[in-house]
Amino acid sequence: MKRKINTLYFSATGTTQRIVLGIAQELVQLFGFEAKDKTFNFTWPEFRACDISYTEDDLVIVGVPVYAGRVPNVLLDFLNTVKGNGALAVPVVVYGNRNYDDALIELKDILEEDGFKVIAGGAFIGEHAFSETLAQNRPDEKDMAIVRGFAHQIYSKIITQKKLSSIYVKGNKPYRKYYMPKDKEDNSVDIRKVTPKTNDSCIDCKLCVNVCPMGSIDHDNVAKLNGICIKCGACIKNCPVDAKYYDDPGYLEHKLELEINFTERREPELFME
Numbered sequence: 001m002k003r004k005i006n007t008l009y010f011s012a013t014g015t016t017q018r019i020v021l022g023i024a025q026e027l028v029q030l031f032g033f034e035a036k037d038k039t040f041n042f043t044w045p046e047f048r049a050c051d052i053s054y055t056e057d058d059l060v061i062v063g064v065p066v067y068a069g070r071v072p073n074v075l076l077d078f079l080n081t082v083k084g085n086g087a088l089a090v091p092v093v094v095y096g097n098r099n100y101d102d103a104l105i106e107l108k109d110i111l112e113e114d115g116f117k118v119i120a121g122g123a124f125i126g127e128h129a130f131s132e133t134l135a136q137n138r139p140d141e142k143d144m145a146i147v148r149g150f151a152h153q154i155y156s157k158i159i160t161q162k163k164l165s166s167i168y169v170k171g172n173k174p175y176r177k178y179y180m181p182k183d184k185e186d187n188s189v190d191i192r193k194v195t196p197k198t199n200d201s202c203i204d205c206k207l208c209v210n211v212c213p214m215g216s217i218d219h220d221n222v223a224k225l226n227g228i229c230i231k232c233g234a235c236i237k238n239c240p241v242d243a244k245y246y247d248d249p250g251y252l253e254h255k256l257e258l259e260i261n262f263t264e265r266r267e268p269e270l271f272m273e
């Protein structure tokens with residue numbers, strides 16, 4: 001069987017993309033000249049309107065970032081429409097060094113519901129979307145070596161096991177509620193309505209318009225939002241003049257709390273059995 005290596009991912013600040021493409025590139029090398037790879041990046045709204053389906057020849061590395069300990073809820077409608085048709089899948093979640101909670105088990109369940117056979121899974125760490133210091137510059141070289149090792153394990157499972165076993169991944173069922181930050185008095189902080197501000201350094205280059213995964217930033221007035229903000233960090237981290245920022249006290253307190261409490265380096269977790 002000619003194995004086709006596919007990637008299917010959402011990645012607002014690029015960390016999930018690096019991990020998913022790293023796994024796929026290594027697999028293409030391992031499967032050799034017969035393997036082809038096909039990328040489907042559903043970070044932008046127009047791509048989430050597409051019908052996606054696979055066949056039994058396909059192996060699909062599916063990646064999403066962890067938002068509030070779960071699969072980002074804005075992606076569920078799209079993910080639920082993908083058709084696996086017996087293709088092999090590897091769910092990958094990428095989190096900002098706090099925790100991935102129930103995101104991996106949720107993504108695995110979605111893919112099985114879509115008709116994929118899930119043969120491996122992984123939780124990796126990427127620089128936190130809210131911060132420039134938390135899990136700074138991850139995935140780094142050490143992570144990428146684990147990424148390549150993971151691809152080798154996937155390859156070896158596919159070529160050695162006649163009947164590919166399904167896997168266990170860590171997580172709770174029923175899934176825990178979306179993680180909600182707490183303030184100093186232990187009250188829940190709801191950051192859903194928080195939106196980015198734009199300062200005077202803005203040079204109106206429109207980069208933020210192009211990188212917003214919700215397509216929410218107004219083209220003619222980049223300080224205005226026409227849709228929702230998911231706090232993904234794309235406009236802030238990509239702005240060449242640091243013109244985008246959040247000033248909501250609850251958001252800033254949560255960011256600081258994360259930066260203080262989750263400094264200890266977490267390592268990727270791989271699930272193969």
Ligand SMILES: Cc1cc2nc3c(=O)[nH]c(=O)nc-3n(C[C@H](O)[C@H](O)[C@H](O)COP(=O)(O)O)c2cc1C
Nearest residue numbers: 012013014015016065068069096098099126128129
């Ligand atoms: C709204 C939101 C919620 C997040 N929730 C979590 C979380 O619960 N745990 C965690 O460790 N990281 C969390 N993160 C950090 C992201 O998972 C992390 O930065 C990831 O690398 C982003 O992936 P991307 O670069 O592909 O967009 C959150 C980020 C955002 C934007």
